[in-house]
Amino acid sequence: MSDRKxxxxxxxxxxxxERSVDYLCRFKPFRNRKxxxxxxTTPVPEAYYDLTQDFFSKIAVPQVKAWEMAQKTIMTEFLEEARRKIIAAGYAPDNIELKLITRExxxxxxxxxEIKNNEYHGLVIRRRGSANSIIGVTMGGVAAKLVEKADFIPLMIAGTREIQHYLCIAVDGSPGSRRATQYTAxxxxxxxxxxxxCAIMRSTVPDSASEGKAPLVDMPLQAKRRLNEAMAEAExxxxxxxxxxxxxxxxxxQGAQSRAGALLDTARTAKCDTIVMGRKGVSNxxxxxxxxxxxxxxxxxxxxTIWLIP
Structure with missing residues (x-):
């Protein structure tokens, strides 16, 4: 896989x-990629320009246009400053592209x-943006849509934990889990x-247990063997x-009441900063x-930080 993607x-x-920019600065593997x-940017609605038909509102039209241009200028300056920061962090200047488009x-x-019209190897987003400042809301509307529907590109949801380059990969033996491991590699x-x-199973199987006793005993044993084989393959x-x-x-x-909860607890205890998963597990x-x-x-x-791999 080319580093030029x-x-x-x-x-x-x-x-x-700005925290996304900080994430780029701290996460060293991105420095070799474009x-x-x-x-x-969201333009002024067309309805505002209908004010030109009203003599008493014509004065507002130049002000609206000036606001629109000011917003583009502010965002351009923000992107330029972001570019300067990540170049200072070690990125090659030629590998950084700025793209500002108007919302349609x-x-x-x-x-x-943008993704479908270009070759991208990953999409970095945050859980919430500037429009969503409601306390307690876990994820903004745009982020939620991307999480649900961006099933054609690796999605990276930048978090706030200090980057230690310590990744926890959820392993379950599924094709999605293998792709997540390969992407990480x-x-x-x-x-x-x-x-x-990290592989998780609800049942508990003693190391001394052996197959051939009964279906209810053999099934957990087989599940344990498959997970161990999947981790060996991932390694x-x-x-x-x-x-x-x-x-x-x-x-x-073993013996996890909640597989999601056990994965989070394991990653926290190990002090990982990133959790890597396939979009779908064994059920698919x-x-x-x-x-x-x-x-x-x-x-x-x-x-x-969550990496969600299709």
Whole structure:
């Protein structure tokens, strides 16, 4: 996979969007890739220009146009400042592109169109933007739409935990989990990152247990064996990408009441900063764009950075 593939980063000029810039500065593997800093500005509605038909409102039209131009100027300056910061953090100037476009329909739809018309290897967003300042709201409307529907590109939801380059990969043996591991290997290969492979099962199986006793005993044993095999396969993918074996740990959690809760607790205890998941798990239901466990993790983990891999 070429390091020349681009990462699309959505910015809206808010304080939260400044944290996205900080994330780019701190996350070293992105420094070898092209990055597009992207914003969609909202123009003044056409109805405002109907004021030209009203003699007493004509004075307002130049003011509206001036506001519109001022907003574009402010956002352009924000993108330029973001570019300067990430270049100072070690990015090559030629790898940084600024793109400011005018909103035609919805913000989320504009982001989808940008992705579909260009070759991007990942999309970086935040849980909330400038328009959503309601206390207690976990995710803004645009972010929620992207999480639900952006099933054709790796999605990175930037968090606030300090970047330690310690990633927790949810492993369950599904194709989505394998793709998540492969994406991590492509991004983090030949770096000094640390990886925690985490597999979770509801039942508990003693190490001394053996198969062939009864179906209710054999099923948990088989599940445990499959998860151990999946973690061994994930470790091989990572080591082949250049990640040192001594920087990879594997952990099988048994007897979990909630798999999402157990994954979060494990990542917190290990002090990981990023959780990596496939969009769907073993069930892989076609009627849903996002699996149940990834959905719970995203809405319950405000501080973690989440990588959601299709």
């Amino acid at each position: 681009k990462i699309l980063v959505t910015l809206d000029g808010s304080k939260r969007s 990055v597009t800093l992207f914003n969609i 329909k919805g913000i989320a739809r504009g982001i989808f169109n 492509d991004m983090m290969g030949k770096t000094n990152c640390r990886i925690l492979l 091989q993918i990572l080591t082949e990408a250049g990640i040192s074996k001594d920087r990879i740990k594997a952990r099988l959690i 239901l076609n009627n849903f764009d996002l699996g149940r466990i990834p959905r719970k993790i995203i809405f319950a983990s405000r501080k973690f």
